Amino acid sequence: MLRLRATFEKTGRAKYISHLDLNRCMLRIFRRSKLPVWYTEGFNPHPYYSFALALSLGFESSCEIMDFNITDDNMPLDTIKERLNEVMPEGMRIVDIAPQIQKITAIAKAEYTFDLKSEETDELFKAVENLLTSPEILIEKKTKKGIKTVDLKPDMDILCCEAVGDTVKMKMRLPAGTKTNYNPTLFVEALRNSCEIPFDMENTRRTGILCENNEKFS
Amino acid sequence: MNLKEKIEKHLLEVQKPSRYIGGEVGSIIKDKSKVDVRFAFCFPDTYDIGMSHIGMKILYSLKNARENFWCERCYAPDVDFEKIMRENDIPLYALESLDPIKEFDFIGFTMQYELSYTNVLNMLDLAGIPVFAKDRTEELIQIVVAGGPCVCNPEPLADFFDIFILGEGEEVNLELMDLYNEMKKQGANRLEFLRKAAQIEGVYVPRFYNFEYKEDGTIEKMTVSENAPEKVIKRIIKDFDKVFYPENFVVPFTEIVHDRVSVEVLRGCIRGCRFCQAGFIYRPFREKSPDTIYKETKCLCENTGYDEVSLASLSTSDHSQIDEMLSKLIDYTAGERVNLSLPSLRVDNFTEELLEKIKKVRKSGLTFAAEGGTQRLRDVINKNVTEEEIMSTCKIAFEGGYSSVKLYFMMGLPTETDEDIIGIAELAQRILDLYYSIENRPKGRSPQISVSCATFVPKPFTPFQFESQDTREEIERKQKLLLDSVKSKKIKVSYHDPDVSQLEAVLAKGDRRLCDVVYTAWKMGCKFDSWSEHFKFDVWLEAFEKCGINPAYYANRKAEYDEILPWDHLDYMVSKEFFIRENKTAHKSVTTPHCRQKCSGCGVNKAVGRECFC
DSSP states (O other), X not given: OEEXXXXXXXXXXXXXSOHHHHHHHHHHHHHHHTOOBOBOOSSSOOBOEEESSOOXXXXXXXXXXXXXXXXXXXXXXXXXXXXXXXXXXXXXEEEEEEEOOSOGGGEEEEEEEEEXXXXXXXHHHHHHHHHHHSSOOEEEEEETTEXXXXXXXXXXXXXXXXXXXXXXEEEEEEEOSSSOOOOHHHHHHHHHXXXXXXXXXXXXXXXXXXXXXXXXXX | OOHHHHHHHHHTTSSSGGGGSOOOBTOOOOOGGGOSEEEEEEESSOHHHHTTOHHHHHHHHHHHTSTTEEEEEXXXXXXXXXXXXXXTTOOOBOTTTOOBGGGSSEEEEEOOOGGGHHHHHHHHHHHTXXXXXXGSOSSSOOEEEEESGGGGSOGGGGGGOSEEEOBOHHHHHHHHHHHHHHHHHTTOXXXXXXXXXXXXXXXXXXXXXXXXXXXXXXXXXXXXXXXXOSSEEOBOOSOGGGSOOOSOOOBOSSOOTTOSEEEEOEESOSOOOTTOSHHHHTOSOEEOOHHHHHHHHHHHHHHHOOSEEEEESSOGGGOTTHHHHHHHHHHHHHHTTOEEEOOOOOSTTOOHHHHHHHHHHOOOOEEEXXXXXXXXXXXXXXXXXXXXXXXXXHXXXXXXXXXXXXEEEEEXXXXXXXXXXXXXXXXXXXXXXXXXXXXXXXXXXXXXXXXXXXXXXXXXXXXXXXXXXXXXXXXXXHHHHHHHHOOOTTEEEEEOOHHHHHHHHHHHHOOTTHHHHHHHHHHTTOOOTTSTTTOOHHHHHHHHHHTTOOHHHHHSOOOOTTSOOTTTTEEOSSOHHHHHHHHHHHHTTOOOOOTTTOOOOOSHXXXXXXXXXX
16 A cells, blocks of 8 residues: 655635635545545545645645555556646646655644735835844634633744835744644734734745754655 | 636635635636627525536536537625625626626526525626616627526516526527527627527517506406517427436535535426426426436546435436336445435335335435325325325334434415324324334434424415415414424424415415515515525515515415416416316315326326327
8 A cells, every 4th residue: 555645736716725625625536536545444434635734714835735545556656646636626736746754743834925915015014023023922822722822933933024016025934733833824913913004914825844853844 | 906806805704715716626617709608607596505406507518518608607695795795896707707797698597496586686786787677788698597497487587587498498598599699690689689589489588478467466468579479388308318417517615505416317207296386397207217327427426526426306216217227326336435315205115125225325314205194185285195105114214224204294285274283293103103113123212203394385387376375373373283282202393484485475476566576675685585594574574565565465365267377378388277177186185196107187298299108
């Protein structure tokens, strides 16, 4: 049995597919592909596949990760990739299929890019810089146990922050995985709380799923 | 900003945004510069409901199979998105091209239930198309058409539509689009097109028909202009086994009501239950061969990736080769790990072998439509089911491991007495007693008998089209009587809102004067009337009052046999004489054998020019 890890894109209109719907969608993709995908052996057998990280509705991604198994050991990985891509919906595309190397628990961080659009770009840019240089970035986060206040600052790596035209372009690394998960909307919310400038968050995209040492998870 | 950007700007503010942006697998994209006729197929309810409709899937694929036609889908936006659309000047658009539907040649609605009428007006308004047909441009564009079961009496909608398409749409839709294409090239205008369209069999152009009324409110006479036919005959497909069926469905991202492959196994019904409109308007009975059903099932499962298939029909167990068909299907579905579901099974021909087959597939609940609580009433409505049959079926089911049964009944049927209502509770009790009397009943589970009680709605083109509906007070009294008659907690009773049923009756039996009421109710904020959270009966009553129309006249009045009914000029191939005969037989509590046993002379064989069964 081949234990495989697919990296796929979710862009364009596919960003409106919710995580729950993605599950259903992937089941149908596997069925349409007619690949010898491994079925669970329980009372209600279904194709086995699992997604490494959930992606928020409305976010694009170039690096989503899904694990699944193929029962035919001799099937070339390129063939599997091609056959899945033939039956994928618009905006979804497998970019790579490789054997599973690390455990899912090795995932520690994710990288995001997004645009902050405003008519008052300069002021917004200053507000972002102010927030980033403040000693702590506190925000209320809903968790399973209720609402708790977290400080984003220590766990947040800013990779890019620049004003281009009417847009502040951001790129940041945030904790992700089984322990802590911070969504970039938390940062945006903190920004909204820190200033009065009207702006929109657009083109949010996950660009990397990483391990603790910032290496690509594979 | 183009329309797509405008939509996307707000899409994340609404529930289930994937309903509003298209891009689903199986949706058909064409180059609009290369098509001659564009058709916006609209379902007057939300995506989740409309996407489940099998007729839309058929006609969508059928039209798109023609290279020069492009058919796109359009649904009513839910209230949250409608608000955004109105605030941001987003006109109603089609899901494939995301172009506004006001630019389309045809705007077609499928009318599946009366309570979707206000949604049609709302959708036209959202699209920026005048809701009244008379206010539309003289140019040949924006032809607003409707089909589906409700157009067998489309009079309460007559002012809003240019064309109604009667009967089965597979052929006539293409004929209509071809005519349009030809006349558009000749530079014809709307009226010229409608005149010619009215000559196509099955096409009803309401503006060419005029009604005068007597003082008592009944119809005095109907006059026809522009050489349109005196009687418009519905269309049917002669060779049903070879009729077009889609090879692919649009596969939604979000979960829809019927999220599976459906394969139509037969059309029409042999039974002739006297309340059932579908049982008459879809005649004659025709079925697909097991081979065709198997091929269509396999093809659709493979192309869509669905792992569930449902057989669609009015009564699947009436298929003459049901055993062969199921064996063939189960061989395929079991091998491919596909779930097969079989709705619409009848009580009387439910064999042990059939149950075994179903069980192999899936163990879901069992549902029986008994409809009447006593044998006398079941004879009145011609539900040819005896208590013995119900009991023996339940026995088979219980012995086969089922512990819950759902029973459908109707309340307010013609000739109904309190005895019939109490009979519902007693029948449910006897089924429960039967369960406990069975030694090898399922262990460790508590039985449940669900009784679902709908309110009878008299419908056109049925033997009960002449009948009146019980008043709301009477229905509420009967509902209470039923609740009081149930003695066990293991029997659960649910019933319909009588206000909803009354509005259904009014709109089902209504005439052209109701157009104003529908318009007024919509103007006053009525929409999504079939959704209990949106249904505003008080507003409807206000609309009736404003228009000077008494709803009781339509719902609670018995019609005379010789009265001109609002749908008498529409010919659904079953004769009015037959309905009168059946109505009289009903009142004598006498049943009529089903079509396979004996031809009841409904007239459909004459209209088709062949015997239904040889």
